[in-house]
Amino acid sequence: NAGVTQTPKFQVLKTGQSMTLQCAQDMNHNSMYWYRQDPGMGLRLIYYSASEGTTDKGEVPNGYNVSRLNKREFSLRLESAAPSQTSVYFCASTALELAFFGQGTRLTVV
Amino acid sequence: GQQLNQNPQSMFIQEGEDVSMNCTSSSIFNTWLWYKQDPGEGPVLLIALYKAGELTSNGRLTAQFGITRKDSFLNISASIPSDVGIYFCAGPTGANSKLTFGKGITLSVRP
Numbered sequence: 001n002a003g004v005t006q007t008p009k010f011q012v013l014k015t016g017q018s019m020t021l022q023c024a025q026d027m028n029h030n031s032m033y034w035y036r037q038d039p040g041m042g043l044r045l046i047y048y049s050a051s052e053g054t055t056d057k058g059e060v061p062n063g064y065n066v067s068r069l070n071k072r073e074f075s076l077r078l079e080s081a082a083p084s085q086t087s088v089y090f091c092a093s094t095a096l097e098l099a100f101f102g103q104g105t106r107l108t109v110v
Numbered sequence: 111g112q113q114l115n116q117n118p119q120s121m122f123i124q125e126g127e128d129v130s131m132n133c134t135s136s137s138i139f140n141t142w143l144w145y146k147q148d149p150g151e152g153p154v155l156l157i158a159l160y161k162a163g164e165l166t167s168n169g170r171l172t173a174q175f176g177i178t179r180k181d182s183f184l185n186i187s188a189s190i191p192s193d194v195g196i197y198f199c200a201g202p203t204g205a206n207s208k209l210t211f212g213k214g215i216t217l218s219v220r221p
Contacts, residue, residue, distance in 0.1 A: 004152075031206070031207075031208075033208070033209065035211075040119060040213065041213065042116075042198065042211050042212060042213035042214050043153070043198065043211040043214075045208065045209075045210070048206070048208050050206040050208075056206070056208075058208070090152050090153075092152075092209075094209065097141050097143070097158075097202045097207055097209070098143065098155055098158060099143075099145075099153075099155070099200070099209050100155075101152030101153050101154070102152055103151060103152050104150075104151070104152055
Protein backbone atom coordinates (compact mmCIF):
# COMPACT_ATOMS: atom_id res chain seq x y z
CA ASN A 1 0.00 0.00 0.00
CA ALA A 2 2.63 2.56 -1.02
CA GLY A 3 0.29 5.32 -2.30
CA VAL A 4 2.42 8.42 -2.90
CA THR A 5 6.14 8.10 -2.22
CA GLN A 6 8.47 11.07 -1.95
CA THR A 7 12.24 11.06 -1.74
CA PRO A 8 14.25 12.25 0.01
CA LYS A 9 12.53 12.89 3.37
CA PHE A 10 15.13 15.43 4.48
CA GLN A 11 17.68 17.50 2.58
CA VAL A 12 20.05 20.33 3.37
CA LEU A 13 21.38 22.37 0.44
CA LYS A 14 23.78 25.24 0.14
CA THR A 15 22.57 28.35 -1.65
CA GLY A 16 23.04 27.90 -5.38
CA GLN A 17 23.02 24.10 -5.35
CA SER A 18 20.52 22.18 -7.43
CA MET A 19 18.46 19.15 -6.60
CA THR A 20 15.44 17.16 -7.74
CA LEU A 21 12.66 16.01 -5.45
CA GLN A 22 11.15 12.75 -6.60
CA CYS A 23 7.52 11.68 -6.37
CA ALA A 24 5.86 8.47 -7.51
CA GLN A 25 2.32 7.19 -7.12
CA ASP A 26 1.03 3.69 -7.67
CA MET A 27 -2.70 4.49 -7.82
CA ASN A 28 -2.92 5.13 -11.57
CA HIS A 29 -4.02 8.72 -10.97
CA ASN A 30 -3.94 11.22 -13.81
CA SER A 31 -3.36 14.40 -11.80
CA MET A 32 -0.30 15.12 -9.68
CA TYR A 33 0.70 18.17 -7.67
CA TRP A 34 3.60 19.79 -5.86
CA TYR A 35 2.85 22.01 -2.85
CA ARG A 36 5.04 23.81 -0.39
CA GLN A 37 4.02 24.35 3.23
CA ASP A 38 5.31 27.22 5.30
CA PRO A 39 4.13 28.25 8.79
CA GLY A 40 0.91 30.26 8.61
CA MET A 41 0.76 30.00 4.81
CA GLY A 42 -1.06 26.71 4.38
CA LEU A 43 -0.38 24.60 1.30
CA ARG A 44 0.61 26.65 -1.71
CA LEU A 45 0.54 25.07 -5.15
CA ILE A 46 3.85 25.20 -7.03
CA TYR A 47 3.02 23.17 -10.16
CA TYR A 48 0.49 20.61 -11.15
CA SER A 49 0.06 18.09 -13.92
CA ALA A 50 -3.43 17.21 -15.07
CA SER A 51 -2.17 14.27 -17.10
CA GLU A 52 0.97 12.67 -18.42
CA GLY A 53 2.80 15.10 -20.68
CA THR A 54 1.16 18.27 -19.34
CA THR A 55 2.25 20.64 -16.60
CA ASP A 56 0.93 24.00 -15.42
CA LYS A 57 2.12 26.67 -13.04
CA GLY A 58 0.43 27.08 -9.71
CA GLU A 59 0.52 29.94 -7.25
CA VAL A 60 4.28 30.00 -6.51
CA PRO A 61 6.21 28.52 -9.47
CA ASN A 62 9.22 30.85 -9.52
CA GLY A 63 12.52 29.08 -8.91
CA TYR A 64 11.11 25.64 -9.71
CA ASN A 65 10.73 23.36 -12.70
CA VAL A 66 8.82 20.12 -12.99
CA SER A 67 8.81 17.06 -15.14
CA ARG A 68 5.99 14.56 -15.58
CA LEU A 69 8.16 11.66 -16.62
CA ASN A 70 5.28 9.22 -17.00
CA LYS A 71 1.92 8.65 -15.38
CA ARG A 72 3.55 7.49 -12.13
CA GLU A 73 6.26 10.07 -11.61
CA PHE A 74 6.28 13.83 -11.14
CA SER A 75 9.57 15.45 -10.15
CA LEU A 76 10.30 18.94 -8.84
CA ARG A 77 13.66 20.56 -9.59
CA LEU A 78 15.36 23.48 -7.90
CA GLU A 79 18.03 24.72 -10.31
CA SER A 80 19.68 27.18 -7.93
CA ALA A 81 18.41 26.85 -4.39
CA ALA A 82 17.76 29.96 -2.32
CA PRO A 83 17.10 30.30 1.43
CA SER A 84 13.52 31.37 0.59
CA GLN A 85 12.96 27.85 -0.70
CA THR A 86 13.45 26.39 2.76
CA SER A 87 10.12 24.65 3.30
CA VAL A 88 8.31 21.35 3.53
CA TYR A 89 7.36 20.06 0.10
CA PHE A 90 4.43 17.75 -0.51
CA CYS A 91 3.56 15.78 -3.58
CA ALA A 92 -0.03 14.64 -4.12
CA SER A 93 -2.04 12.76 -6.68
CA THR A 94 -5.78 12.96 -7.16
CA ALA A 95 -8.64 10.79 -8.22
CA LEU A 96 -12.11 12.32 -8.57
CA GLU A 97 -10.84 15.49 -6.85
CA LEU A 98 -9.67 13.56 -3.77
CA ALA A 99 -5.99 14.15 -3.05
CA PHE A 100 -3.59 11.65 -1.55
CA PHE A 101 -0.36 13.07 -0.18
CA GLY A 102 3.16 11.83 0.29
CA GLN A 103 4.90 12.20 3.63
CA GLY A 104 6.77 15.33 2.60
CA THR A 105 10.34 16.45 2.03
CA ARG A 106 11.80 18.85 4.58
CA LEU A 107 14.27 21.04 2.68
CA THR A 108 16.64 23.51 4.31
CA VAL A 109 18.72 25.89 2.19
CA VAL A 110 21.61 27.49 4.03
CA GLY B 111 -7.83 32.56 -8.17
CA GLN B 112 -10.48 31.31 -5.80
CA GLN B 113 -9.53 31.69 -2.15
CA LEU B 114 -10.59 29.60 0.82
CA ASN B 115 -10.63 31.40 4.16
CA GLN B 116 -10.11 29.67 7.48
CA ASN B 117 -10.08 31.57 10.76
CA PRO B 118 -8.74 31.69 13.37
CA GLN B 119 -5.27 30.34 12.59
CA SER B 120 -5.17 28.47 15.93
CA MET B 121 -7.73 27.03 18.34
CA PHE B 122 -7.19 25.76 21.87
CA ILE B 123 -9.73 23.50 23.54
CA GLN B 124 -10.01 21.23 26.56
CA GLU B 125 -10.18 17.48 26.10
CA GLY B 126 -13.81 16.40 25.92
CA GLU B 127 -15.04 19.67 24.43
CA ASP B 128 -16.69 20.02 21.04
CA VAL B 129 -15.15 22.32 18.45
CA SER B 130 -16.46 23.82 15.25
CA MET B 131 -14.49 25.34 12.41
CA ASN B 132 -15.59 26.81 9.15
CA CYS B 133 -14.27 27.60 5.73
CA THR B 134 -15.59 30.35 3.50
CA SER B 135 -15.11 31.54 -0.03
CA SER B 136 -16.33 34.42 -2.18
CA SER B 137 -16.83 31.89 -4.99
CA ILE B 138 -19.05 28.88 -5.33
CA PHE B 139 -17.52 25.44 -4.85
CA ASN B 140 -19.11 22.24 -6.10
CA THR B 141 -17.06 20.03 -3.81
CA TRP B 142 -15.77 20.66 -0.30
CA LEU B 143 -13.03 18.56 1.24
CA TRP B 144 -11.67 18.48 4.77
CA TYR B 145 -8.16 17.23 5.51
CA LYS B 146 -6.20 16.70 8.72
CA GLN B 147 -2.44 16.89 8.98
CA ASP B 148 -0.74 15.20 11.92
CA PRO B 149 2.66 16.61 12.94
CA GLY B 150 5.38 15.43 10.52
CA GLU B 151 2.93 13.80 8.13
CA GLY B 152 1.11 14.67 4.93
CA PRO B 153 -2.56 15.72 5.01
CA VAL B 154 -5.13 12.93 5.05
CA LEU B 155 -8.67 13.21 3.75
CA LEU B 156 -11.33 13.23 6.49
CA ILE B 157 -14.58 14.01 4.72
CA ALA B 158 -15.73 14.86 1.18
CA LEU B 159 -18.94 16.77 0.46
CA TYR B 160 -20.56 16.94 -2.97
CA LYS B 161 -24.00 18.47 -2.58
CA ALA B 162 -25.28 21.74 -1.11
CA GLY B 163 -26.81 21.10 2.30
CA GLU B 164 -25.15 17.70 2.61
CA LEU B 165 -24.25 16.61 6.15
CA THR B 166 -21.70 13.80 6.45
CA SER B 167 -20.21 12.12 9.50
CA ASN B 168 -17.01 10.18 10.04
CA GLY B 169 -16.94 8.97 13.64
CA ARG B 170 -16.82 12.03 15.92
CA LEU B 171 -16.43 14.32 12.91
CA THR B 172 -19.35 15.91 11.11
CA ALA B 173 -19.05 18.22 8.12
CA GLN B 174 -21.66 20.22 6.24
CA PHE B 175 -21.73 21.67 2.74
CA GLY B 176 -23.27 25.14 3.09
CA ILE B 177 -26.50 25.93 1.28
CA THR B 178 -24.94 28.91 -0.52
CA ARG B 179 -22.09 26.62 -1.71
CA LYS B 180 -19.69 29.27 -0.45
CA ASP B 181 -18.95 27.73 2.92
CA SER B 182 -18.49 24.49 4.79
CA PHE B 183 -18.29 23.53 8.46
CA LEU B 184 -16.44 20.83 10.36
CA ASN B 185 -17.43 19.81 13.86
CA ILE B 186 -15.44 17.57 16.17
CA SER B 187 -17.29 16.23 19.17
CA ALA B 188 -15.81 15.05 22.48
CA SER B 189 -12.26 15.97 21.50
CA ILE B 190 -9.35 13.73 22.44
CA PRO B 191 -5.59 14.41 22.43
CA SER B 192 -5.06 12.72 19.05
CA ASP B 193 -7.34 15.34 17.44
CA VAL B 194 -4.34 17.69 17.60
CA GLY B 195 -3.19 18.76 14.15
CA ILE B 196 -3.87 21.14 11.30
CA TYR B 197 -7.29 21.03 9.66
CA PHE B 198 -7.52 22.18 6.06
CA CYS B 199 -10.52 22.77 3.86
CA ALA B 200 -10.02 22.34 0.13
CA GLY B 201 -11.92 22.43 -3.11
CA PRO B 202 -11.33 21.99 -6.84
CA THR B 203 -11.04 25.15 -8.92
CA GLY B 204 -10.39 26.08 -12.50
CA ALA B 205 -10.61 24.22 -15.78
CA ASN B 206 -8.52 21.27 -14.58
CA SER B 207 -10.17 21.14 -11.15
CA LYS B 208 -6.88 21.71 -9.41
CA LEU B 209 -7.15 21.57 -5.64
CA THR B 210 -6.98 24.80 -3.66
CA PHE B 211 -6.42 24.69 0.10
CA GLY B 212 -7.27 27.05 2.91
CA LYS B 213 -4.43 28.15 5.22
CA GLY B 214 -5.52 25.64 7.84
CA ILE B 215 -6.47 25.81 11.51
CA THR B 216 -4.06 24.40 14.08
CA LEU B 217 -6.01 22.64 16.82
CA SER B 218 -4.52 22.10 20.26
CA VAL B 219 -6.25 19.91 22.85
CA ARG B 220 -5.38 20.35 26.52
CA PRO B 221 -5.64 17.12 28.55
